[in-house]
Amino acid sequence: MDDILQNFFNLDIYISVAPYLLQGLGQTLMLSALVIPVGIVSGLAIGVLSITLKRRWARLLLAIYIDFFRALPPLVLLIFIYFGTPFLGLDLPKLLAVAIGFMLNNSSYYGEVFRAGLESVPKGQVEAARSTGLSAVQTLWYVQIPQATRNVMPDLISNTLEVVKLTTLASAVAMPELLRVARDAQSLVYNPSPIVLAALFYLALLWPVVRLLSRFEHRNLGAKG
Numbered sequence: 001m002d003d004i005l006q007n008f009f010n011l012d013i014y015i016s017v018a019p020y021l022l023q024g025l026g027q028t029l030m031l032s033a034l035v036i037p038v039g040i041v042s043g044l045a046i047g048v049l050s051i052t053l054k055r056r057w058a059r060l061l062l063a064i065y066i067d068f069f070r071a072l073p074p075l076v077l078l079i080f081i082y083f084g085t086p087f088l089g090l091d092l093p094k095l096l097a098v099a100i101g102f103m104l105n106n107s108s109y110y111g112e113v114f115r116a117g118l119e120s121v122p123k124g125q126v127e128a129a130r131s132t133g134l135s136a137v138q139t140l141w142y143v144q145i146p147q148a149t150r151n152v153m154p155d156l157i158s159n160t161l162e163v164v165k166l167t168t169l170a171s172a173v174a175m176p177e178l179l180r181v182a183r184d185a186q187s188l189v190y191n192p193s194p195i196v197l198a199a200l201f202y203l204a205l206l207w208p209v210v211r212l213l214s215r216f217e218h219r220n221l222g223a224k225g
Contacts, residue, residue, distance in 0.1 A: 024181030043110020117148030
């Protein structure tokens with residue numbers, strides 16, 4: 001037991017590395033605040049296109065986009081964007097490279113969530129909205145999107161949780177987010193306690209969101225019951 005405490009729950013190491021890990025946590029929060037809204041907005045655009053595109057070739061191209069970026073590992077995508085674009089004459093900053101990589105990956109997942117939500121809105125409500133004089137765009141904005149978002153809120157929250165956890169991949173391009181700082185601290189103190197402390201930070205950050213997700217799920221089950 002003493003060995004476990006010494007190697008994983010060393011309070012002296014926790015105290016010494018905490019200021020550095022808090023800086024990494026700040027980077028993680030900043031990155032999350034950037035990539036989550038971008039992913040949601042781009043995903044909503046893809047979800048809308050999924051139900052509005054009429055031409056078969058356009059729907060096929062959109063399906064290829066969604067399937068490709070859902071199948072491609074996000075780490076591979078991030079490395080390709082950051083280390084590959086210089087060969088195309090583009091020297092992207094780390095933050096921009098990470099934002100683009102996450103947008104391409106997250107938009108495909110958010111897009112499928114929004115598509116399912118938009119398709120769950122009864123057609124009768126859409127027809128009723130159009131009969132009152134609303135245009136197709138107004139019906140989409142005021143009727144379909146609000147209801148679709150409410151219907152898939154648990155899925156949106158669950159996907160957002162995964163996005164926050166995926167921010168750890170930014171360490172692959174040496175961005176000083178929480179996991180990267182914890183790994184650097186581990187290499188200095190020769191002890192895995194910084195990694196455990198980083199995990200505790202993630203737990204404290206995501207636990208309230210997990211509870212919120214459970215609340216939405218229970219509410220939906222109660223409504224269906």
